[in-house]
Amino acid sequence: MSSQSPLRPDPMPLREALRGLRFLLRRGGETLAETIPIETLPKPAADLAGAVLREVEGIARSMDALASGFVQSVLGGAEPQSVTLDELNAGQGGAAQFGAAVYVALRSVLRRVGAPGVFVSESAARSAWGEGRKTDAATLTVNLMDARVVRGPTAEEAALVPGSALEPVAIFAVLLWLQSTRSEEENEEALHAAADLAVALAPDVARACADRDTAAIAELYDRYAAHV
Amino acid sequence: MRRMSDVPLHPEAIPSSNEPLRIAVRRLRWFKQAFLRHAEAYGRDLGCTFDVDEAKLASVFVRWLEAIERQKPADKSQRRAFFEFAAALMLRELVADMPLSATGPAALAKPDSAAAFWPEGYCCTMFCVSIHTAAMAQEFHAATEVDPAIDDLRHWWSFRENARGDPGFSAGFLQLILGNQPNWMMPDVFRARLVQEAR
Known part of the structure; x- marks a missing residue:
């Protein structure tokens, strides 16, 4: 038996998708920052790479805030339930x-x-x-x-x-x-x-x-x- | 023997519980909370801060449970004696894989005291004495007394030196502190203690 009401769609697939996206962006941002050695690049390339990295990090942060806020406030809390x-x-x-x-x-x-x-x-x-x-x-x-x-x-x-x-x-x-x-x-x-x-x-x-x-x-x- | 009221214990550091202490102490969350509170209280007394390695503390707890399970006597008449012995096994495990480290010297401890000589060992010993005292009072309405050896730095020096080579020595030291004569050949074996007492 599912606990979901037949009148309401199951939010879990959406929740899972958002979490997956959040995970991907977090990992992606970290990987990008670790992979691109901006400090070793010559001046024009360093400026360009820095701008790209900031842009990606900005998207990741926005998505992270959206996903985190959505997941935690709308789709379920982060506190462990006391169920046994x-x-x-x-x-x-x-x-x-x-x-x-x-x-x-x-x-x-x-x-x-x-x-x-x-x-x-x-x-x-x-x-x-x-x-x-x-x-x-x-x-x-x-x-x-x-x-x-x-x-x-x-x-x-x-x-x-x-x-x-x-x-x-x-x-x-x-x-x-x-x-x-x-x-x-x-x-x-x-x-x-x-x-x-x-x-x-x-x-x-x-x-x-x-x-x-x-x-x-x-x-x-x-x-x-x-x-x- | 010294009365427990003369010994610097911290009963307020024993967490409250709806369960008897003998049950509560065998729950890691209670055990950890009790240990952290004692470390904080004795750190305050001694003028130092104790860092607690919680992963080590959990390992200590698991080994203590296993030791109790292995040595627990089937004969119910030995329950009280084993109750006392359990505290000794607890000190053995704590000293064998010390989860405490003092950040800096014990500035407020008397210079030639056990607390100044070995703050971590002192804190662990007092923790075991504290839990033991509370549990004995609750379970058997018995007042715990301590041996004057607790004030003798030579015993503490011997404790620290010998426990390095043989963790079982810590169990003997706690029995000594609690006024029992340990079997120094096998101080952490309950049956060996009974054999000695029967002689």
Whole structure:
């Protein structure tokens, strides 16, 4: 069951498109600035390159402000929701609510582990949810990785997580947090704690996820969900 | 023995919780908040600032949980003794991968005190004593007393030197501070402590 009213269009594809554009412009602006060595160019070329770069950065900033404002104020907040996995399984929101919750929480976790520039796909998170049946955390972990919910260059970007472990660690943190007992006030602190725990457990998490070993992933959740 | 009221603890640095302390302390978000508050309070006392590496703190916490799980006795009659021992294991993990670093000397500490000699070790030890004291009072209505060794700089010097080579030594030091006689052969093994007490 979808939480969207039949009278209103689903805003998620538009939201995803805007986020994709914002990601592209941010990355593009950074890449351009890193690629064009303006200070080493001769005078006329340097002026021209500088003007182009300023123009591109201006467009990126405008788009960034538009997309950020739109996404945050109109299409959904940036604060992690206090929903739990049990509530998601019991409620009617299903895939849509799961996708929105995972998007916001993953963004927060990626910032926490030092990889704020990575793209997170809400539509991929939504597709990872098994419609119409209860879904366990370990299966969702594998589904989210298969759906490539975390995208873009990741290996060298995270300050706290070794290379290829970034994706499983970030996803594990979010699912661990979704299983934790917490009050509304503790929500954000709990998410940070889940991220810190996931980083501390990174070798175990990465190994279990690489092996697609849902029993091992479930055991890690069982052992640590009460300690977030 | 010294009464705990003579020891500079910071009960206000223990976060409130709807859960018993024995449960709350095993949640990373509570543990971290408690540690950060103690670091701030002792930094104020000592006239320095402590930087806290939160990633290290999380690793310390995970290793402490694992150590508790490994050593937890099945016999319920040993619950209280293990409760005391858990604080010693906490200090072992903190000292083994110190998450604190003092920015500058402890300007307000007495020159020949433990706090001036090793601000980070002092802060971690007092954190463990503080949590232990509050938990014992809540769980067993028991007042904690500390050994006069807490004021003896020679013990602190020995603690710092020996813990470098053997992290388990920290567990022995905390047991000593809390008035227990550690098994120095295996100070971080709960069963070894029980065997010694039975003799």
